[in-house]
Amino acid sequence: MDLSPNAALQPSDDHGATSFAGFSLFLLPSFYVSLSSYFYLRAYADDFDLRRYIRFWTKVEFLRRNAVISKWVLHGLRAIKESVQSKGLYDGVIISSGHHGTTIALDPSIGEGVATGRKLIHSSAIENPHASGGLSVVIVSRAPISLDITSILPVLSLFLRRVPMERKKVRF
Numbered sequence: 446m447d448l449s450p451n452a453a454l455q456p457s458d459d460h461g462a463t464s465f466a467g468f469s470l471f472l473l474p475s476f477y478v479s480l481s482s483y484f485y486l487r488a489y490a491d492d493f494d495l496r497r498y499i500r501f502w503t504k505v506e507f508l509r510r511n512a513v514i515s516k517w518v519l520h521g522l523r524a525i526k527e528s529v530q531s532k533g534l535y536d537g538v539i540i541s542s543g544h545h546g547t548t549i550a551l552d553p554s555i556g557e558g559v560a561t562g563r564k565l566i567h568s569s570a571i572e573n574p575h576a577s578g579g580l581s582v583v584i585v586s587r588a589p590i591s592l593d594i595t596s597i598l599p600v601l602s603l604f605l606r607r608v609p610m611e612r613k614k615v616r617f
Contacts, residue, residue, distance in 0.1 A: 502526050508538065 490496050507520040519533045 500524075506530075 490499065502525040504525055505519050509518050509520070510516075511518050515536075517535045517538045519535065519538070524530075
């Protein structure tokens with residue numbers, strides 16, 4: 446697999462993942478939800494003809510910084526469909542977790558005292574927010590994914606933003 450130094454890597458055949466970035470020539474909407482972000486990334490790539498630099502279906506399996514040459518070494522770049530491994534050398538790296546579609550096990554004590562008969566679910570499990578039956582909803586989040594839900598839920602009793610995990614250990 447030949448990767449140019451300007452390549453972008455994606456683990457699927459499309460753009461995606463949480464992205465907090467701003468480009469002066471292509472501004473993000475002032476209020477957006479994750480679907481808006483998805484369309485923004487696609488439009489940005491198309492507008493600046495960037496798709497040719499993106500290696501879709503490529504997964505990074507190991508990354509380390511080489512301080513001597515001030516570069517990032519990506520080992521185990523794996524072309525998912527071909528099972529081909531290689532490595533690359535880059536000046537900078539942007540890491541997108543793709544966590545919107547990956548559920549995590551929440552600590553049940555997070556919801557203590559909120560409501561009787563409470564249920565903890567990941568946002569990706571909400572298929573029809575309009576069918577919430579008027580229940581009170583607590584959203585624990587620090588990312589734009591909550592905006593998808595809060596903008597259409599009929600009743601929202603609390604919106605809680607936790608201190609980022611990088612600054613304080615948070616139990617989930």
